[in-house]
Amino acid sequence: MSAPATYRAERQLIAEACRVLAERGLADGILGHISLRVGDGQVLVRCRGQQERGLGWTTPDDVRLVTLDGEPAAEGELEEHSVPNELPLHTAVLRARPDVVSVVHAHPPRVVVADLAGIAIRPIVGAFDIPGTRLAAGGVPVYPRGVLIRNERLGVEMVAAMGERPVVVLRGHGLTSAAMTVEQAVLQALSVDTIAGLAIQVTASGGTLVDLPEEDMAELPDLGTGFNTETAWRHELARAGIVG
Known part of the structure; x- marks a missing residue:
């Protein structure tokens, strides 16, 4: 069954974002999902269909409209799809954080490895990734x-650990990224993954991680959302082969 006609652009955006996560190695296989708040008590979320192929092959048909309790928000939304087991991961954030519109959950191996090795995500780079440096x-x-964040109790625990930050690492699991847009939530996850990868390489080479000095942090310009988000997102779409 094809996805209903409502929220076509939003379903397309989520599908493309899932493919970006897969292309970048943050959501290998069939694990991971993205949600988007679209109304009072309603959310679009990447669901699993009967012919599941993984995030790299997500289509708008895989994105379904549900309530925060995981029920279909319109007729036909879940006839051939099921919500993620970890829907409470998304809904716990959306319930607790009115500033959040989109939630990304992914399983980046480098983030998991860095955390298990005791390596925190720190501002070890500068102009290499300005938004990522500020986030770290x-x-x-x-x-x-x-x-698995599969019930409200665990979701509340995760949100408590997250606090007001945009990203939380999930030990032995992955990460959750929250933002005002799907694009920003994905790009935040990519930055954390990149910094984790660099930190692993530095320590594996015998180096010591050093935070960017405050005077250098102060020199980093704000390039604006047009560059940080819009241009970066066009690159990610092209990189994933989505833009012709």
């Missing part, structure tokens, strides 16, 4: 339980 400078908390 604010701190990336860790939810210390390697469990």
